[in-house]
Amino acid sequence: MSTGTASRYIGLMSGTSLDGVDGVICEFSQDRPHRVTAFASLDFPASLRAELLALNTPGDNELHRAALAANALSRVYAQVVQALLSQGGLARADIRAIGAHGQTVRHRPGAFDGTGYTLQLQNPALLAERTGIEVVADFRSRDVAAGGQGAPLVPAFHLDWFGGSGRDIALLNLGGIGNLSLLPAGGGASGFDCGPANALLDHWCQRHTGRNYDADGAWGAGGRIVPALLESLLQEPFFSQPAPKSTGRDLFNPGWLDARLGSFMDAAPVDVQATLAALTVQAAAQALLGAAPGTQALYVCGGGTLNGALMQGLAQALPGIEVASTEALGLPPQQVEAAAFAWLARRCVERLPGNLPAATGAAGPRVLGAIYPA
Structure with a gap:
């Protein structure tokens, strides 16, 4: 050039x-x-x-x-x-x-x-x-x-930088909050925030381990998902709201989490961490499948790509869809x-x-x- x-x-x-x-x-x-x-x-x-x-x-x-x-x-x-x-x-x-x-x-x-x-x-x-x-x-x-x-503002950028692949693809940013960009093969783009990501995971990790984040998701991977707690968290009305929609720490904050732990306060902290990781995965997967069920590949960016448990969870939740980081598209996450x-x-x-x-x-x-x- x-x-x-x-x-x-x-x-x-x-x-x-x-x-x-x-x-x-x-x-x-x-x-x-x-x-x-x-x-x-x-x-x-x-x-x-x-x-x-x-x-x-x-x-x-x-x-x-x-x-x-x-x-x-x-x-x-x-x-x-x-x-x-x-x-x-x-x-x-x-x-x-x-x-x-x-x-x-x-x-x-x-x-x-x-x-x-x-x-x-x-x-x-x-x-x-x-x-x-x-x-x-x-x-x-x-x-x-x-x-x-x-918000989100990145879908327009994603369209310009990653569009034209000839496939139905999506990009998922896993920062403090998760947001999806949908890039259909026929052109155009749309997107929306899909739920919490590192904001809740980092908070819970810091509260119970003193570390700012769960490196590679290793701590949470040692726990067990609490199905009833996961189901309760997924009842948050934001998840069923139609797009366009956006969110942040105004909603998904420690107070939101504490209010929903309720009868689950006796759950082991590591199990809550595993459940929060599952919440991030399920919120993103359900949003993607609901909005763009024909998606062929999901490319992930943001700090969440460094959490192996999240990446593995997404691959398991989206069978038949290629899941990789944006490194595969030539831009590190x-x-x-x-x-x-x-x-x-x-x-x-x-x-x-x-x-x-x-x-x-x-x-x-x-x-x-x-x-x-x-």
């Missing part, structure tokens, strides 16, 4: 898993293929992770704390940008713009007043100052203003969402729509994002 005809964008993603920041440099070319040329990841400092998690629920002095957390997050973003530039041997002038998602702390589209809101903490102005690169941020609010969910926000930044800079109304429910295509010049 000639770099003279390509534009470079950085994408930064910190998701509901609250584990840290993933960043990529993407080269986009009119004559394809697009490609990722650098990847960097940085864990959150423990204090920042704890504060971002706390800000997901109402608390004292929220405005002050949120502003400082946004500053701290933007400094981490700037560190990732510097790591990417160093890895790629690039100067800031080589990057057209940074697409920075921010950290979702509340997501209530359509609620309260008919419009609702979605809130991603960050300080894009500070990021522009720290990096000297144009920043595109606030991708979700315009879709919400147009009557949409503001930890890079997919960051690449999506590089793509969305480019769409904003070029004044092109970034949402997919079939996925979000918005009134129509909209240019997403707010620009903070270098």
